[in-house]
Amino acid sequence: MAQLQVENITLTFGGLAALSGVSLEVERGELVSVIGPNGAGKTSLLNCISGFYHPQRGRILFEGHDLTRATPHEVTRKGIARAFQNIELFSGLTVLENLLLARHTHLRYGLFGAGLFYGRALKEEVENRKAVEEVIDFMELEAYRKAPVGNLPYGVRKRVEVARALALSPKLLLLDEPMAGMTLEEKEDMVRFILEIRARGTTVVLIEHDLGVVMDISDRIYVLDFGQVIAEGAPEAVAKNPRVQEAYLGVEA
């Protein structure tokens, strides 16, 4: 059974179908990209998987758990974390504080438990610190750990946004245009990080407009157009698909 199973989901907004009958399967450890023209439904799909939107039809299963109606918080606790297109960080807090806060908000046992079991809370805090420091090290953010996020250059903030998601120790990482607006050098760094994240066994679902990057690094690609999957497969096959060329690249088939 695939780790993530999106089964035939439909999501409408006042009569307009953002997604109609979309199915997608992602195996554990895979790097799967979702591409498609503007408005194709890519972000809506990610919003459904991460619990921000609930499809009117269909099912979303993660490791066998039905997440179709789950809240974003429940989805995170099941092991899915998301880095947002529009960076979702607290600009007045440092990199370290943002990462710790993400863990505290989503992963802690709760105040009641912490009060009753002081030892456990302390152990949890040590684990939080360790996990966050490890992510800072991994994402090469050491030089910025005490810097308020608002003062950092855009490219570094994008990297912190991915680090915030990684701080949740996810089994599945959802990346919504992590390279948008980056310089070539920053993109190359981000590609390296994504490949290393996958190499460590984390499943990655990536939305990305840079086709060159997508073709280079994806195990498989899903192509959306007008809220439907019009192609799926290995990068070479997808690139050759006439429907994709027509829809995505604006080339006559």
Ligand SMILES: Nc1ncnc2c1ncn2[C@@H]1O[C@H](COP(=O)(O)OP(=O)(O)OP(=O)(O)O)[C@@H](O)[C@H]1O
């Ligand atoms: N909250 C919403 N309310 C109404 N319509 C929405 C909402 N979110 C998305 N849509 C509509 O759903 C469709 C798909 O949008 P979506 O943002 O998922 O596309 P996308 O493929 O991510 O596009 P882009 O590449 O521009 O980010 C669009 O027609 C959009 O206007």
